[in-house]
Amino acid sequence: MRPFTYERATDAASAVKAVSDNPNARFLAGGTNLLDLMKLEIEHPTHLVDVGRLPLAAIEETADGGLRIGAMATNSLVAADPRVRARYPVLAQAIIHGGSPQLRNKATVGGNLMQRTRCAYFYDTTKPCNKRQPGAGCSALEGLNRNAAILGASEHCIATNPSDMSVALTALGAGVEAMTATGAVRALTVADLHLAPGDTPHIETALSAGELITAVTLPPAPTGGQVYRKARDRASYAGGLAMVAVAGGQIALGGVAYKPWRALKAEAALAAGQTPAAAAEAELADARDSGRNAFKIALTTRLTVAAIAQAQGGKS
Amino acid sequence: MSSIADWATPNPVTENRSGLIGKAVDRYEGPLKVTGTAPYAYEVEAPSPPVQGAIVTSAIARGRVAAIDTAEAEASPGVLLVWTHKTIPAQGARGARINPRSQRPSSPVMDSDEVRYFGETVAFVVADTLENARAAAALIKVTYDELWAVVDFPASLGLAENPPGEEDVRIGDFETAFAAAPVTLDETYTSPIQNHVQMEPCATTAWWDGDKVTVHTSIQMVKGGQHALAETLMIPSDDVHLLTRYIGGGFGGKGQSYDDLSLAALAARELKRPVKVAYTRQQMMLGTIHRPATIQRVRLGATPDGRLTAFALDGYTHCARDALFTEHFANFARSLYAAPNRLTGHKLVKMDLPGAGPMRAPGEASGMLSLEVAMDELAEKLGLDPIQLRLINEPERDPETGKPFSIRQLARCMNEGAQHFGWDRRNPKPGQVRDGRWWVGMGMAAAIRADYLLPAKAGARITADGTITLLQGMTDIGTGTYTILAQITAETLGVPLSQVRVEIGDSNLPPAPGSGGQFGASTAGSAALDAGMKLRVALAHLAVGDPNSPLYGASPDLVTFDDGKIRFGNQSEDLSTLVARAAPEGVYAEGSISPPADRRDVSLHTYGAHFAEVGVDMDTGEVRMRRMYGVFAAGRILNAKTAKSQITGGMIWGVGTALTETNSVDPRYGSLINQDVGGYLVPVHADIVDLDAVFLDEVDDKANPMGIKGVGELGISGAGAAIANAIYNACGVRLRDYPMTPDKVLAGLIAAGL
Amino acid sequence: MKTTMTVNGQASTLDLDPRTTLLDALREHLNLKGSKKGCDHGQCGACTVLVNGVRINSCLSLAVMHDGDAVTTIEGLGVVGALHPLQEAFLKQDAFQCGYCTPGQICSAAGMLKELADNWPSQETADLTAAIVATDAEIRERMSGNICRCSAYPQILAAIRDVVGAVA
Numbered sequence A: 001m002r003p004f005t006y007e008r009a010t011d012a013a014s015a016v017k018a019v020s021d022n023p024n025a026r027f028l029a030g031g032t033n034l035l036d037l038m039k040l041e042i043e044h045p046t047h048l049v050d051v052g053r054l055p056l057a058a059i060e061e062t063a064d065g066g067l068r069i070g071a072m073a074t075n076s077l078v079a080a081d082p083r084v085r086a087r088y089p090v091l092a093q094a095i096i097h098g099g100s101p102q103l104r105n106k107a108t109v110g111g112n113l114m115q116r117t118r119c120a121y122f123y124d125t126t127k128p129c130n131k132r133q134p135g136a137g138c139s140a141l142e143g144l145n146r147n148a149a150i151l152g153a154s155e156h157c158i159a160t161n162p163s164d165m166s167v168a169l170t171a172l173g174a175g176v177e178a179m180t181a182t183g184a185v186r187a188l189t190v191a192d193l194h195l196a197p198g199d200t201p202h203i204e205t206a207l208s209a210g211e212l213i214t215a216v217t218l219p220p221a222p223t224g225g226q227v228y229r230k231a232r233d234r235a236s237y238a239g240g241l242a243m244v245a246v247a248g249g250q251i252a253l254g255g256v257a258y259k260p261w262r263a264l265k266a267e268a269a270l271a272a273g274q275t276p277a278a279a280a281e282a283e284l285a286d287a288r289d290s291g292r293n294a295f296k297i298a299l300t301t302r303l304t305v306a307a308i309a310q311a312q313g314g315k316s
Numbered sequence B: 001m002s003s004i005a006d007w008a009t010p011n012p013v014t015e016n017r018s019g020l021i022g023k024a025v026d027r028y029e030g031p032l033k034v035t036g037t038a039p040y041a042y043e044v045e046a047p048s049p050p051v052q053g054a055i056v057t058s059a060i061a062r063g064r065v066a067a068i069d070t071a072e073a074e075a076s077p078g079v080l081l082v083w084t085h086k087t088i089p090a091q092g093a094r095g096a097r098i099n100p101r102s103q104r105p106s107s108p109v110m111d112s113d114e115v116r117y118f119g120e121t122v123a124f125v126v127a128d129t130l131e132n133a134r135a136a137a138a139l140i141k142v143t144y145d146e147l148w149a150v151v152d153f154p155a156s157l158g159l160a161e162n163p164p165g166e167e168d169v170r171i172g173d174f175e176t177a178f179a180a181a182p183v184t185l186d187e188t189y190t191s192p193i194q195n196h197v198q199m200e201p202c203a204t205t206a207w208w209d210g211d212k213v214t215v216h217t218s219i220q221m222v223k224g225g226q227h228a229l230a231e232t233l234m235i236p237s238d239d240v241h242l243l244t245r246y247i248g249g250g251f252g253g254k255g256q257s258y259d260d261l262s263l264a265a266l267a268a269r270e271l272k273r274p275v276k277v278a279y280t281r282q283q284m285m286l287g288t289i290h291r292p293a294t295i296q297r298v299r300l301g302a303t304p305d306g307r308l309t310a311f312a313l314d315g316y317t318h319c320a321r322d323a324l325f326t327e328h329f330a331n332f333a334r335s336l337y338a339a340p341n342r343l344t345g346h347k348l349v350k351m352d353l354p355g356a357g358p359m360r361a362p363g364e365a366s367g368m369l370s371l372e373v374a375m376d377e378l379a380e381k382l383g384l385d386p387i388q389l390r391l392i393n394e395p396e397r398d399p400e401t402g403k404p405f406s407i408r409q410l411a412r413c414m415n416e417g418a419q420h421f422g423w424d425r426r427n428p429k430p431g432q433v434r435d436g437r438w439w440v441g442m443g444m445a446a447a448i449r450a451d452y453l454l455p456a457k458a459g460a461r462i463t464a465d466g467t468i469t470l471l472q473g474m475t476d477i478g479t480g481t482y483t484i485l486a487q488i489t490a491e492t493l494g495v496p497l498s499q500v501r502v503e504i505g506d507s508n509l510p511p512a513p514g515s516g517g518q519f520g521a522s523t524a525g526s527a528a529l530d531a532g533m534k535l536r537v538a539l540a541h542l543a544v545g546d547p548n549s550p551l552y553g554a555s556p557d558l559v560t561f562d563d564g565k566i567r568f569g570n571q572s573e574d575l576s577t578l579v580a581r582a583a584p585e586g587v588y589a590e591g592s593i594s595p596p597a598d599r600r601d602v603s604l605h606t607y608g609a610h611f612a613e614v615g616v617d618m619d620t621g622e623v624r625m626r627r628m629y630g631v632f633a634a635g636r637i638l639n640a641k642t643a644k645s646q647i648t649g650g651m652i653w654g655v656g657t658a659l660t661e662t663n664s665v666d667p668r669y670g671s672l673i674n675q676d677v678g679g680y681l682v683p684v685h686a687d688i689v690d691l692d693a694v695f696l697d698e699v700d701d702k703a704n705p706m707g708i709k710g711v712g713e714l715g716i717s718g719a720g721a722a723i724a725n726a727i728y729n730a731c732g733v734r735l736r737d738y739p740m741t742p743d744k745v746l747a748g749l750i751a752a753g754l
Numbered sequence C: 001m002k003t004t005m006t007v008n009g010q011a012s013t014l015d016l017d018p019r020t021t022l023l024d025a026l027r028e029h030l031n032l033k034g035s036k037k038g039c040d041h042g043q044c045g046a047c048t049v050l051v052n053g054v055r056i057n058s059c060l061s062l063a064v065m066h067d068g069d070a071v072t073t074i075e076g077l078g079v080v081g082a083l084h085p086l087q088e089a090f091l092k093q094d095a096f097q098c099g100y101c102t103p104g105q106i107c108s109a110a111g112m113l114k115e116l117a118d119n120w121p122s123q124e125t126a127d128l129t130a131a132i133v134a135t136d137a138e139i140r141e142r143m144s145g146n147i148c149r150c151s152a153y154p155q156i157l158a159a160i161r162d163v164v165g166a167v168a
Ligand SMILES: Cc1cc2nc3c(=O)[nH]c(=O)nc-3n(C[C@H](O)[C@H](O)[C@H](O)COP(=O)(O)OP(=O)(O)OC[C@H]3O[C@@H](n4cnc5c(N)ncnc54)[C@H](O)[C@@H]3O)c2cc1C
Pocket: A026, A027, A028, A029, A030, A031, A032, A033, A034, A035, A036, A051, A071, A097, A098, A099, A100, A103, A106, A107, A108, A109, A110, A111, A112, A113, A114, A115, A162, A163, A164, A165, A211, A212, A213, A214, A237, A238, A239, A240, B678, C041, C042, C043
């Protein structure tokens, strides 16, 4: 790790200011992703603003009957919250399918949304990677890309977003509240948070530098069953090969794209009375593989069918 | 000259009068380990606080370091030293031995500008803190002249040769018999590169006192490490004091030393202060040895009633260009099943990869993955139960050498395992059992692992307080060495366990070969038994020659030891009383074991049978182990608890082998792609459901004086194949390419229209 | 940077390089070497300690983030001669071999017991709204953040079961 200075933020506005004013500053929340990347010299901020203790960890009811979850709430506390468990079981399920208990005890909602890809070439600084070094090339394109994206990728980057939590948030139609450099809080959606790689895969989210996620907002739970499924190489403590979150008629896919992928085509097909199989196929009709990840198209299709069927069966 | 026949004579271990042998006693060093107070190599107290090293590794597979810029690193805060191939002090030439008796030659680091594999050390930094050392290391800029490298194993089979000095082994006429066989099977199986992933990365703390260096390092072989370092430093081996008291896992991967050892010693000499160096996890994956990949072809010819008439297992594996190693995946098969016409052999591709080397059950762990699936496939072709097929082909004598088996209870392992596991509930037709979204299936496989005995020494000392200390340059990598040496010593001297201490992992102690090849307990233990016997003789003479002893004048041959006492008839005295009075400085004796020549006249193996039940997710092709059971025959068991832990640990390695563990080389860069434990997946707790094992009662009096055999590597042998067979039984997808990840299972399901 | 933590009940103030992880602060500055470094990247659990009673990976946390926190390491759970019940059970069930993952396993188990008591769910929890039953499957899943390459998992389960007690 390169040397950096550290400060603990006392309020959100000054944290935002500290990071907005310094292009080499970063927020530090749980640290479980940022420190990992800093140790590997993938990220080298010169200043860290610790937002972990900002009073932004509350989970509270919203006027419209939803929930507002503070960005600093740990993954564990969100999954353990009785309201989340009762009304948004898909979110609790998604969280507890991710990482390990120790990681979830540290990881925050904001950090999880902002976590970066686990593409093996991104993690190996001896390999070309457009995300790390714009213009360097993408090693994954013709490499060992078993876990690469099948949707929304570009010829410049085929990395996936590894988050579990955000797949459920996307299926639930969750919103994001973020504080900008001016101190104002703006609203966007989890589905719109991440930007397509295009030819700028190093630009990952719609947040401007120094913008701080302060909360995610859950609309009232949709009617219908909620299901989370994650396919992976071992039973636990492993990233997903494909994830599916179903919340009533709303569906999101994980591990298949640069972002948690709202499956609008599948939702439309279902709404039109089509079978789960037809719905899944509609969503994945545009899927493209890069070689070793070809199986993910079939895998995601089957997992989606199964998850929809399970949700329609009313089980969660 | 001694003979294995001598081992039939009873000794304290085989007599086991106080019942300590076999007893499930807690680990000797356990209290230290559960309290976190057992110091591993990076944690030992040095005479003064150590400074810390950081290694920089190569980013190409083969070529030369063209330029290396260390200016920024040298100017970086806290940096005490930066070395490259240009600046590192002189070391012994690679492979050279100043002392012809050194067990290992010099293994210099950065001895030239040559890069031989991706992940080789190219620069080294020492700084006051780890943070400063690693930050400085990251500032070093290396440019390379890259050369074409052989890194793609499947694409390089044209370069394969017989391993030096080896030929295919042929018995009878395989080709003719295979062509004539009424039922045949000809399939190819592949296994990937695997990493040891010991939880403790390689690490060394080193300091000098004048011309002598003390190193605490994490290594399985004490003498090998000591000699390699002495040769590298070009000093007499007596000037290297190597200690390895606690080792956070070895599994064969720490059978040799790595650059942490040489660099810590060299830097401590240069800086005149203690230095410690550890590999990062990434460096462990890239720069230590791995189990090489294999491509194995199995051909079986059988009569319709299941008798094997033709048997062949041959194929390819690889090793580093200048570090010869052969994963002998076919050797075990030479002793497993009867068949008159046989062919086994290996072809080796030398590659520009990090060293291939031994990993838990080298040979068996890879080879049984092929043959034991092939037997399952053949059984199905023949309409036989897989156990039945194996029983039909049980040999009377070693099928290749004709040597008698020392003892072979494979059939019993299979039969008792089947009984306990409920094998009769297995539906031989695949895809018939469902549990929710899971297809459920059962599989089995045989297990065999050769048993070895090597020469070793041990010392035993009794002090005036009656404490007996067993001293040996042996290691405990988690196998339970401390504990079984204490048990053997206590039983031999007839004292309670609490009166015994064990000191191992020190090059100043009587040498033993270390931990590996599941020979540790037999080898070290036999020497310990002998040391204990020698100490008995010395104590007997001491007592009978001491006018103040109640045993004075007795025949030393008739003296016995029990309950902390030395006894003759109804005369006795406490050992502590005797020693305190007659030899207050203590009594020390040394013993040894060396395998008699006629041990080679018997076929010596451990055996077992694995049973597995798995679920295959119908949607995703994910496979989860549900139940696993093993029955093993491995001679007398010294400690029921630690032996079982070894065996179940091995079985779990089989689960990893079957389902998750793989590393691949990206041929464009010549580098392994999985560089951490998030990418290289070993089993986690949730993967291991309901797993148990038992040992059959057995004594193998041809193996060593104690009638024991090794258990550390038997558990993995065959385990992965049992899982593979269970996958087939669950869903009808027959996979021959390990590990059996969801992508492969799913492809099979889709191909089968499922 | 000045950082004050209460470690195993003792307040200590350290002057630390901000880059120092909690793990390295414990091992290199407080001489508490029981917490192990297996991967340094949150992938193995060997570094697990309890911070304010909650288990975390101390390798992925900066020490300076823990100013004012109470940290419990393996050394704080029990000592030779006065073992914690989990340490006792690990010893008795042979729930370790090389011992390198062991302090992390034990600290993790201690944290897990609290999470169970607090009714936190895991992916093995069938009914998210019911009281959690400490089945074997629950314990296995909840201990999956701690890799044991020696693969003492069956024995680790048995040890934890000794402490948790049997469930119906
Ligand atoms: C071994 C391992 C396995 C994992 N497996 C999984 C898995 O299976 N599923 C899964 O979903 N996740 C997984 N994770 C990811 C883990 O969940 C993330 O590391 C975690 O969610 C990040 O949260 P954090 O609070 O620690 O973020 P930090 O590391 O603190 O921050 C991550 C990034 O987000 C930025 N950031 C943090 N908070 C905010 C905010 N409020 N506003 C704006 N920017 C912010 C930081 O500047 C930084 O760039 C795994 C991680 C590890 C190490």
